[in-house]
Amino acid sequence: xxxxxxxxxxxxxxxxxxxxxxxxxxxxxxxxxxxxxxxxxxxxxxxxxxxxxxxxxxxxxxxxxxxxxxxxxxxxxxxxxxxxxxxxxxxxxxxxxxxxxxxxxxxxxxxxxxxxxxxxxxxxxxxxxxxxxxxxxxxxxxxxxxxxxxxxxxxxxxxxxxxxxxxxxxxxxxxxxxxxxxxxxxxxxxxxxxxxxxxxxxxxxxxxxxxxxxxxxxxxxxxxxxxxxxxxxxxxxxxxxxxxxxxxxxxxxxxxxxxxxxxxxxxxxxxxxxxxxxxxxxxxxxxxxxxxxxxxxxxxxxxxxxxxxxxxxxxxxxxxxxxxxxxxxxxxxxxxxxxxxxxxxxxxxxxxxxxxxxxxxxxxxxxxxxxxxxxxxxxxxxxxxxxxxxxxxxxxxxxxxxxxxxxxxxxxxxxxxxxxxxxxxxxxxxxxxxxxxxxxxxxxxxxxxxxxxxxxxxxxxxxxxxxxxxxxxxxxxxxxxxxxxxxxxxxxxxxxxxxxxxxxxxxxxxxxxxxxxxxxxxxxxxxxx
Amino acid sequence: xxxxxxxxxxxxxxxxxxxxxxxxxxxxxxxxxxxxxxxxxxxxxxxxxxxxxxxxxxxxxxxxxxxxxxxxxxxxxxxxxxxxxxxxxxxxxxxxxxxxxxxxxxxxxxxxxxxxxxxxxxxxxxxxxxxxxxxxxxxxxxxxxxxxxxxxxxxxxxxxxxxxxxxxxxxxxxxxxxxxxxxxxxxxxxxxxxxxxxxxxxxxxxxxxxxxxxxxxxxxxxxxxxxxxxxxxxxxxxxxxxxxxxxxxxxxxxxxxxxxxxxxxxxxxxxxxxxxxxxxxxxxxxxxxxxxxxxxxxxxxxxxxxxxxxxxxxxxxxxxxxxxxxxxxxxxxxxxxxx
Numbered sequence: 001x002x003x004x005x006x007x008x009x010x011x012x013x014x015x016x017x018x019x020x021x022x023x024x025x026x027x028x029x030x031x032x033x034x035x036x037x038x039x040x041x042x043x044x045x046x047x048x049x050x051x052x053x054x055x056x057x058x059x060x061x062x063x064x065x066x067x068x069x070x071x072x073x074x075x076x077x078x079x080x081x082x083x084x085x086x087x088x089x090x091x092x093x094x095x096x097x098x099x100x101x102x103x104x105x106x107x108x109x110x111x112x113x114x115x116x117x118x119x120x121x122x123x124x125x126x127x128x129x130x131x132x133x134x135x136x137x138x139x140x141x142x143x144x145x146x147x148x149x150x151x152x153x154x155x156x157x158x159x160x161x162x163x164x165x166x167x168x169x170x171x172x173x174x175x176x177x178x179x180x181x182x183x184x185x186x187x188x189x190x191x192x193x194x195x196x197x198x199x200x201x202x203x204x205x206x207x208x209x210x211x212x213x214x215x216x217x218x219x220x221x222x223x224x225x226x227x228x229x230x231x232x233x234x235x236x237x238x239x240x241x242x243x244x245x246x247x248x249x250x251x252x253x254x255x256x257x258x259x260x261x262x263x264x265x266x267x268x269x270x271x272x273x274x275x276x277x278x279x280x281x282x283x284x285x286x287x288x289x290x291x292x293x294x295x296x297x298x299x300x301x302x303x304x305x306x307x308x309x310x311x312x313x314x315x316x317x318x319x320x321x322x323x324x325x326x327x328x329x330x331x332x333x334x335x336x337x338x339x340x341x342x343x344x345x346x347x348x349x350x351x352x353x354x355x356x357x358x359x360x361x362x363x364x365x366x367x368x369x370x371x372x373x374x375x376x377x378x379x380x381x382x383x384x385x386x387x388x389x390x391x392x393x394x395x396x397x398x399x400x401x402x403x404x405x406x407x408x409x410x411x412x413x414x415x416x417x418x419x420x421x422x423x424x425x426x427x428x429x430x431x432x433x434x435x436x437x438x439x440x441x442x443x444x445x446x447x448x449x450x451x452x453x454x455x456x457x458x459x460x461x462x463x464x465x466x467x468x469x470x471x472x473x474x475x476x477x478x479x480x481x482x483x484x485x486x487x488x489x490x491x492x493x494x495x496x497x498x499x500x501x502x503x504x505x506x507x508x509x510x511x512x513x514x515x516x517x518x519x520x521x522x523x524x525x526x527x528x529x
Numbered sequence: 530x531x532x533x534x535x536x537x538x539x540x541x542x543x544x545x546x547x548x549x550x551x552x553x554x555x556x557x558x559x560x561x562x563x564x565x566x567x568x569x570x571x572x573x574x575x576x577x578x579x580x581x582x583x584x585x586x587x588x589x590x591x592x593x594x595x596x597x598x599x600x601x602x603x604x605x606x607x608x609x610x611x612x613x614x615x616x617x618x619x620x621x622x623x624x625x626x627x628x629x630x631x632x633x634x635x636x637x638x639x640x641x642x643x644x645x646x647x648x649x650x651x652x653x654x655x656x657x658x659x660x661x662x663x664x665x666x667x668x669x670x671x672x673x674x675x676x677x678x679x680x681x682x683x684x685x686x687x688x689x690x691x692x693x694x695x696x697x698x699x700x701x702x703x704x705x706x707x708x709x710x711x712x713x714x715x716x717x718x719x720x721x722x723x724x725x726x727x728x729x730x731x732x733x734x735x736x737x738x739x740x741x742x743x744x745x746x747x748x749x750x751x752x753x754x755x756x757x758x759x760x761x762x763x764x765x766x767x768x769x770x771x772x773x774x775x776x777x778x779x780x781x782x783x784x785x786x787x788x789x790x791x792x793x794x795x796x797x798x799x800x801x802x803x804x805x806x807x808x809x810x811x812x813x814x815x816x817x818x819x820x821x822x823x824x825x826x827x828x829x830x831x832x833x834x835x836x837x838x839x840x841x842x843x844x845x846x847x848x849x850x851x852x853x854x855x856x857x858x859x860x861x862x863x864x865x866x867x868x
Binding site for chain 2: 025026029031037038039040041123124125127128194197198210212213214215216218236238239240241242244245248249251252254400402403405406409443444445446447
């Protein structure tokens, strides 16, 4: 009897479900399908994951900005103007008048100073962006101070170029947090960190309504935003782990934008009249690290030979189509100082000659650590194939990304296939890792990429430091050009690709651009018609 | 007296199972080549930050000490904080488990309501076309990868036919409209009296639940068939038929009645695997449940969350075993008298 009733109830619910499945998202809401399971915090003093940074740039205004309207021009964010002392050590920022936080309270120089100090005091992952200025937990309150209600001044002790310091002030750590709110939610002296992981106290274009891990981030437009109310009322970023599901949701109109479609999925969208695909350059470098602690890889000729055993164009022309372009220098295209330099292409004969000169006419065997998911897997297989043609017998060691990074940081690899993303919009961020290693011991203070590949380069490190503190921007650009050529030619990196970001969207969606870095992916100009 | 002893024995085995569970998961978690500190600080952190966090989470202590600390915390109901969500793991579990439970309950209902009758029919029609058909259907369900079924299901019923809603638990327009009481979205919508949310939630639920239900149907039907074949060979069946009882009554009441004893275990285990094994389904359907949570925790080396989830799943299995133990006497008079 009960079973029959349950069956009847089930049938009834099926019937109720049958009519009219709604499609289309609400008109003033932008729904984005994306893999956002990397977010672990939305506190701008801690948030350092790619998806999280993109969310934060839309919630928090920053001291300085590369704005959506022109991402190539450095402009004031909450700051209206700034001056730099002749010795390049003291930076003074005057704030724009009448700025308010999302709760309506005024934004003052005290909030700005607090926000910078807070990052150093909390000492979470992104703190290094500011500690490299010479700031420490002990001195930061003296180094960063308020000189008038609308003026904040800081002093740096490190030798760094002003252009580099200003670029740092466009990064996530220069987000302005409302001091009063953060302190009101302080627990155990955490400066509001626990609360701010999933709440916002900001003055940017959006307010954080909710972050449900593995599910969604919901943002609501801030009508009081400095540059005017956003073109939409709500943005929902939905975590859709399976890209095939993203594709279906987009086709049905249940999401407006899909961010993670694969090249073959994008190909199926060609010719669909209600969906458009655009591609924007990203800033990640994909490369192979060669550990020069290995006797064979120590030989520059061997390293060069390997660089000739990669089918750069073949990969980009086939399974990487639309998601990468060939790029062989460490400063990403679009950054200050980037150069157009592509000396390597697949050339088996040349590689064999180099190997013979180096004393390995018959090649050798080598391990390649690689993450176990696409497109790392396919790239690793292509490398195995072409290096095999040159006599290098590669055995691929696939593993979880975290495990590969662990091996890499411990310098236990021979060859490793990984990617690298810049930390802020300045060439120093990559130079400081690809072209610096002055302490090759097993316990250095930091582990730049050059160290991870045991590439001991005291001379080149000096040039990197010089480029970082060069006051003249033109000279600085020239220094980086030189560094890039050196690293590409001699370094332990097979620099292969820079990422491109294809974005598939419904045709009625306008104004969405994936930024060169996460800091430049803005939601506020996106609208539906 | 014997009842007390039985309870004590059960409790003892529960405690032992639990200890074993914590030990195995804890030590496996410590030997896998994944660095939980990196999961927190990210690959670019300085050496000082790395060392500080390592000490903070107690990874510099000897393994047995770490285990002991973990165990004492667990006994106080503290499963630690998840790295990914920054929330207590227990809180996370309470958030994600209802989503999985809702899915599993409907799937189990479909599996049992259809699987058992199909199994019975298959057994009574053994060797004839209904049997072949049912076995073919369940073989298909048994051997198809669930993510493939999920994707094809979405393509057909969502993208092409538009009968059901797409991935996710609810459309964005309906999100956060009803207050969370049980965490089961359909139930909460009913409690709130919000028909639109209920319908939308059901539209989202039907497809993944049907696919999971189909898989359990396949298993339950096969097992029912073999249990029924075993029963139908027994002499009491012959006796009942000889006594002149209607064959339908003999099959559905006498034979099935006895097969239930074995079926309860099968169903309980199916339910258990539905609760923990829906990882792929939850991924394909972006279903924010335990499976997706565990997968994500595992990939992000979030050890507290993985251990917490393992405990929950282990606890559910122990609970299901207890429940099926308790149910035996209800369907089997012999178990009653033994007790």
